[in-house]
Amino acid sequence: MRLLLLLVGLVLPGGPAAWAETLVVGFGSYKPPYIFETGNTGLEYEIVVAVAQEAGLTVQPFFAPQERLHQMLAEGGIDALTTTGEQSGVKAFYSQPYIRYHNFAVTLAERRIVLRNVADLGRYSVSSFQRARSLLGPDFQAMTVANPLYREEPQQLRRNQQLMGGRVDVIVGDKRIIQYHLKHEMAGQPGMGKPLAWHELFAPTNYRMGFRNAVQRDRFDAALAALRKRGDYAAIEQRYASF
Numbered sequence: 001m002r003l004l005l006l007l008v009g010l011v012l013p014g015g016p017a018a019w020a021e022t023l024v025v026g027f028g029s030y031k032p033p034y035i036f037e038t039g040n041t042g043l044e045y046e047i048v049v050a051v052a053q054e055a056g057l058t059v060q061p062f063f064a065p066q067e068r069l070h071q072m073l074a075e076g077g078i079d080a081l082t083t084t085g086e087q088s089g090v091k092a093f094y095s096q097p098y099i100r101y102h103n104f105a106v107t108l109a110e111r112r113i114v115l116r117n118v119a120d121l122g123r124y125s126v127s128s129f130q131r132a133r134s135l136l137g138p139d140f141q142a143m144t145v146a147n148p149l150y151r152e153e154p155q156q157l158r159r160n161q162q163l164m165g166g167r168v169d170v171i172v173g174d175k176r177i178i179q180y181h182l183k184h185e186m187a188g189q190p191g192m193g194k195p196l197a198w199h200e201l202f203a204p205t206n207y208r209m210g211f212r213n214a215v216q217r218d219r220f221d222a223a224l225a226a227l228r229k230r231g232d233y234a235a236i237e238q239r240y241a242s243f
Contacts, residue, residue, distance in 0.1 A: 014103060025060065031044070032177065033176060073090055084207060095224070126151070140187035
């Protein structure tokens with residue numbers, strides 16, 4: 001039925017932009033400043049919605065941990081998934097990169113931990129985000145398999161608390177997300193103001209959308225290119241420059 005509606009829309013006057021096809025999109029749970037579930041906003045959320053609207057698609061958001069969302073996409077429970085890529089192992093039609101995260105390994109400065117490469121993480125207890133084992137490259141994946149002290153947590157706030165409380169040696173995550181929680185949700189809490197050491201072990205990660213429908217993926221890619229060319233994409237980024 002979705003494909004039939006799409007084909008009808010393509011021959012209507014005005015093309016795809018003249019009507020709106022609903023797209024159920026999976027977003028990771030609460031990843032400020034990229035995704036704020038309350039108020040349906042955030043840098044990544046606004047980019048996806050703006051691109052979808054340009055493509056004649058209406059976004060119906062579904063928020064859940066990444067593990068659950070990848071399973072739902074594979075089973076047909078959602079139409080599309082954010083913050084993923086071919087390396088996730090889920091069969092889908094993947095878009096062009098639409099957003100970039102930059103993950104760091106973070107330790108307490110007072111511990112004086114030296115991390116020269118990803119393999120060095122194998123000597124420590126590490127807490128990272130869900131699906132990191134699949135998304136941060138083969139060296140990181142090998143480390144996660146060999147390291148019995150590696151774990152993945154769905155909430156960055158919990159990872160921050162684990163690090164500050166000395167329950168893990170290293171956390172891995174996007175710098176903007178980690179800093180947001182430290183600045184806005186953990187400021188003033190006992191023991192939460194300790195200096196951190198940021199280890200740049202990872203190149204920035206370009207993330208894609210995963211779609212169950214190839215035609216919707218193609219429309220998303222075309223709309224993304226249009227927003228970048230017109231400057232709308234840069235305008236959204238600028239609104240979140242201070243985060």
